[in-house]
Structure formats: structure tokens, C-alpha cells
Amino acid sequence: MSQMLTAGLGLKAPHFEAARDCLAAGLWFEVHPENYLVDGGPRLAWLSEIRARHPVSLHGVALSLAADARPDAGHLKKLRALADRIEPALVSEHLAWSTWRGAYFPDLLPFPRTSQALARICANVSAAQDALGRRIAIENPSHYLRIDGHEWDEIAFLDELARRTGCGLLLDVNNVFVSAANLGFDPRAYIDAFPSSPLMEVHLAGHSHDPALGAELLIDSHDAPVSEAVWALYEGLVSRVGPRPTLIERDDQLPEFGVLMTERERAQATLSGFARAA
Amino acid sequence: MNATGSLARFQDAFSDALFRDSAETDPVIVPLAIQPAFAIYRNTVMKGSIDALQANFPAVTRLVGEEWLRAAAREFVVLQPPREPSLLQYGKSFPTFLSAFSPADELPYLADVGRLDRLWTEAHVSADGPVLDPQTFRASDPAALAHSRLVLHPSARWRWFPEMPIYTIWSRNREDDADGSDIKWRGEGALLARPHGAVVWRLISESASRFLDACAAGLTVMQAMEAALEADAEVDLVKLISNLVEAGAFSRLIKTP
Numbered sequence: 001m002s003q004m005l006t007a008g009l010g011l012k013a014p015h016f017e018a019a020r021d022c023l024a025a026g027l028w029f030e031v032h033p034e035n036y037l038v039d040g041g042p043r044l045a046w047l048s049e050i051r052a053r054h055p056v057s058l059h060g061v062a063l064s065l066a067a068d069a070r071p072d073a074g075h076l077k078k079l080r081a082l083a084d085r086i087e088p089a090l091v092s093e094h095l096a097w098s099t100w101r102g103a104y105f106p107d108l109l110p111f112p113r114t115s116q117a118l119a120r121i122c123a124n125v126s127a128a129q130d131a132l133g134r135r136i137a138i139e140n141p142s143h144y145l146r147i148d149g150h151e152w153d154e155i156a157f158l159d160e161l162a163r164r165t166g167c168g169l170l171l172d173v174n175n176v177f178v179s180a181a182n183l184g185f186d187p188r189a190y191i192d193a194f195p196s197s198p199l200m201e202v203h204l205a206g207h208s209h210d211p212a213l214g215a216e217l218l219i220d221s222h223d224a225p226v227s228e229a230v231w232a233l234y235e236g237l238v239s240r241v242g243p244r245p246t247l248i249e250r251d252d253q254l255p256e257f258g259v260l261m262t263e264r265e266r267a268q269a270t271l272s273g274f275a276r277a278a
Numbered sequence: 279m280n281a282t283g284s285l286a287r288f289q290d291a292f293s294d295a296l297f298r299d300s301a302e303t304d305p306v307i308v309p310l311a312i313q314p315a316f317a318i319y320r321n322t323v324m325k326g327s328i329d330a331l332q333a334n335f336p337a338v339t340r341l342v343g344e345e346w347l348r349a350a351a352r353e354f355v356v357l358q359p360p361r362e363p364s365l366l367q368y369g370k371s372f373p374t375f376l377s378a379f380s381p382a383d384e385l386p387y388l389a390d391v392g393r394l395d396r397l398w399t400e401a402h403v404s405a406d407g408p409v410l411d412p413q414t415f416r417a418s419d420p421a422a423l424a425h426s427r428l429v430l431h432p433s434a435r436w437r438w439f440p441e442m443p444i445y446t447i448w449s450r451n452r453e454d455d456a457d458g459s460d461i462k463w464r465g466e467g468a469l470l471a472r473p474h475g476a477v478v479w480r481l482i483s484e485s486a487s488r489f490l491d492a493c494a495a496g497l498t499v500m501q502a503m504e505a506a507l508e509a510d511a512e513v514d515l516v517k518l519i520s521n522l523v524e525a526g527a528f529s530r531l532i533k534t535p
């Protein structure tokens with residue numbers, strides 16, 4: 001990374017022109033590479049136009065690094081071609097699986113964090129980093145289910161993954177908040193214990209209650225503004241670890257671009273505030 | 279795939295349970311599937327797949343309505359879940375599914391409309407390529423033309439529908455087209471291509487479709503013209519070829535040795 005990223009925005013197609021033309025200092029954008037794994041056409045042309053003016057981060061959702069199988073070589077090859085074309089400032093993926101025995105499940109699925117799973121995921125992350133020729137950051141997913149058979153807590157698992165493979169970590173503060181509410185742990189303690197040195201990126205997003213399952217379950221829905229509770233956790237994180245590239249994610253109930261920029265400016269102010277205090 | 283050990287066992291059971299309630303009897307998954315939160319994964323996987331089909335088949339959706347489309351899509355997803363780790367092109371066989379889907383029996387054109395939605399997707403994501411300029415083409419030596427080959431643009435997709443006016447039905451439903459005039463019930467062909475940025479389309483004849491088939495098979499312009507004449511002995515070949523060139527169907531004209 002040649003420059004330190006500050007606060008950025010997840011990029012959605014309806015905001016393409018506003019995003020391209022926005023001149024805010026340090027602004028960067030993140031996209032799901034799966035939407036750009038095409039041979040040609042307007043999608044790649046749009047992304048190249050954005051990239052000509054702003055740093056871009058590739059945030060994958062389909063590498064399925066927590067599957068008990070090698071990552072798909074064809075998919076990695078296409079990702080590599082996209083990365084070589086876009087020259088992303090960051091590349092990231094999830095501690096989750098989404099493909100299995102030839103089927104693709106468009107979700108980030110959970111698994112028991114065993115030592116066997118850790119060994120497999122380390123091999124998969126290393127294979128992905130080798131194929132992409134880049135360090136990648138791995139994100140903590142949102143949790144909904146109580147799974148028996150965890151041998152590792154999530155932070156120790158991620159820390160060990162980073163230590164063994166040299167990968168970075170992506171801390172999604174909203175995912176921590178959602179998981180803490182669903183599984184009953186203290187989100188502040190999780191944020192406070194998250195390792196600082198491999199932390200390459202932070203995600204902030206909104207959540208909602210599941211309409212069918214009621215108030216007990218929070219969903220990582222990316223369809224609302226970042227909640228005050230998540231902002232408070234984020235400000236605590238920045239005051240401990242210092243500024244890190246921070247992304248505002250919104251995938252549904254998309255407001256005007258300017259509304260998202262207001263949230264982005266709040267993250268930017270938190271990062272700048274730390275820099276001034278330091 | 280080189281699955282081993284208990285993680286693979288977990289993933290076998292979990293992925294089965296995403297689509298099939300009966301898999302809840304698997305002892306690995308019972309403690310998970312009995313939690314209300316398991317529905318979140320089922321719903322997300324199903325919703326993501328259905329959303330992709332709805333996005334990839336907009337003319338079909340406009341014809342049958344969102345509720346009908348999503349109900350049909352749900353049945354398709356269970357039979358043929360996504361296999362590519364991207365949903366941009368999910369649903370290649372959805373038109374074939376629709377052709378055998380009994381609730382669609384009263385809409386005999388629905389599967390073919392879906393085929394044109396699919397060709398749009400293929401044209402949209404295809405490789406970029408040079409476009410044969412109509413002026414360059416007009417300036418080419420007529421004597422040499424017959425023995426030359428027209429190379430198709432990577433985005434060019436076409437199909438002849440002998441029974442029904444599929445092009446008209448599709449194009450009126452692909453975009454908000456207020457044209458409510460009567461549709462002439464006849465066979466129609468469609469050509470879709472992406473010569474500059476966006477996918478564009480036009481009505482073509484059976485002769486033009488045969489001509490494009492011959493070009494795709496690597497035949498010469500002369501042979502392609504013969505194929506076009508087989509479909510319609512009266513066809514105006516000059517007009518036919520210039521229409522296809524103007525549509526951006528070709529990348530270049532090459533002389534055969």
C-alpha cells in the first residue's frame with residue numbers, strides 16, 4: 001500500500017457517477033470483485049473509471065476460505081486478473097465458507113473453529129495470497145447460531161491465522177455488535193482484545209431486527225445507518241489502535257450518495273481527531 | 279475437491295440442510311437446525327439466488343409479475359442451485375426450466391423471452407472487441423468481399439424463433455415500452471450486440487439469422503449469402519449485410535487465403 005487510506009465507502013451501481021465525480025480528499029471505494037469477474041463490457045469500464053480517480057479495495061464474498069477444500073483455482077485466476085487490472089489498495093475476504101462440492105451458497109456460512117479447521121483455513125489463505133500475489137485481510141463474520149465444538153475463540157483463531165499465514169485482519173465492528181447481541185457476549189471486550197498489528201481495515205455498517213424472528217435476533221443487514229452503539233465501539237477502537245482504513249458499508253435501502261458521505265465524514269473525523277490528539 | 283475430516287462432514291450436513299428439511303435428521307446439524315437463527319441462512323441463500331434470477335430475467339418478470347417469477351425461481355433454485363461463485367450469470371438453464379414448468383403452459387412464449395434475457399446477459403458480460411465500421415465495410419472491394427470472412431463481434435448473440443413474435447414481446451417488456459399496438463403473430467429473429475458500451479438489439483429475419491450462423495461457422499461471405507438465400511430466395515442481400523454491419527455484429531472483415 002503506497003498511501004494510507006482514510007475513510008471510504010462501499011460502492012453501489014446507482015452511485016457510480018456521484019462517486020466518480022466526488023473530490024473529497026482521501027476518499028476510496030470498496031466493491032465485491034464477484035460483480036466484476038467478466039470478460040469485458042460496461043461493468044469493468046465503470047470500475048476502471050472509478051479507479052482512475054480513487055483508490056479501490058476488493059472485498060470478496062465467494063472465495064470460501066473456510067471450506068474444507070482448496071479455493072477454486074479458476075476463481076482465483078479471475079480474481080488475480082481483476083486485481084492486476086485494478087491494482088487495489090486492499091484485498092479482503094471472510095472467515096466463512098460459501099461454496100461446497102460444486103454448489104455456491106450466496107451467504108457467509110459458519111463452522112466450528114477447530115484446530116483442524118484452522119490448519120485447513122491457513123492453507124487456503126496461503127494459497128489465495130500466493131495466487132493473488134498479495135496480502136489479504138480476513139474479516140470476522142456475523143454470527144447467528146450457537147455451534148458446539150469450537151476449540152478456539154474467534155479472536156485467538158484470527159490472530160493465529162494471521163501469525164501463520166502473514167495475512168491481515170479486517171475488523172467489522174457491526175458484525176461484532178450483532179454477534180454479541182445474538183450469542184450473548186460483551187462487544188466492548190471483543191473490540192478491546194482484537195489484535196492491533198495485523199488490523200488492515202475496519203468496516204462499519206447498519207443492522208436490523210429480523211422481521212420474522214423478532215427482537216432477539218439482530219441481522220447484519222447493511223440497510224440502515226451505522227448505529228450509535230457501533231460508533232461508540234469504533235471510537236474506542238481508534239483511540240486504542242490508531243487510525244486504520246475504515247469503510248462505511250450500505251447494500252440495501254440505499255440513500256442518496258450525500259447521506260453516505262455524511263457517515264463517511266464522521267469516520268474521517270474520528271480518524272483525524274486521533275491524528276491531532278497523537 | 280479434497281475434502282477430509284470433520285469440517286467436511288459439517289459442511290456436507292450444513293449445505294444439505296440449507297435446502298432440505300429432511301436433512302435435519304443428520305445428528306451433526308440437528309442442534310443448529312432447531313435454532314430459529316438457522317432460518318436466516320436458509321432465507322439469505324434462497325433470497326440471494328431468487329434476487330439474481332429476477333435481476334437476470336427482467337422481461338420474464340415484467341410479463342408474469344414479481345410474485346409469480348419469485349415462486350417459479352424458488353422451485354428452480356432447489357433443483358439447480360448456483361454453481362458459479364458469482365450470480366451475475368446465474369440461470370443459464372432457467373428458460374429451459376420455464377418451458378417445462380406447468381404453471382407457464384398458458385404462456386408458450388415465456389421460455390423464449392427468457393432466452394433473449396439470457397442472450398442480453400451474455401452480450402453484457404462478453405469480451406470487448408473492435409467493431410467493423412460501416413464506412414470501412416462499404417469501401418471494401420466488392421470482388422474480394424465474396425471470398426472474405428466476416429468475423430463476429432464477441433458480444434453478438436442472435437436467435438431465430440420460427441413460431442412466435444418473440445422479439446416484439448421481449449423488446450416491449452425489456453424496457454418500459456408504452457407501445458400497446460397489436461402484435462403480428464409470425465416468426466421473428468433477434469440480434470443483440472454491444473458494439474459501444476450498452477447492449478443494443480434489433481429485429482432480424484430468418485435469412486439474417488442463417489447468415490450469422492454461417493459467419494460463426496467460419497464460412498465465407500459467399501457461403502453465408504447462399505445460406506441466407508436458402509431461407510428466403512427473394513432476400514435483399516446488400517440490405518441484409520449492411521443492416522448487420524450497422525448493428526455492430528462484426529469485428530472485422532478478413533480476406534481468406
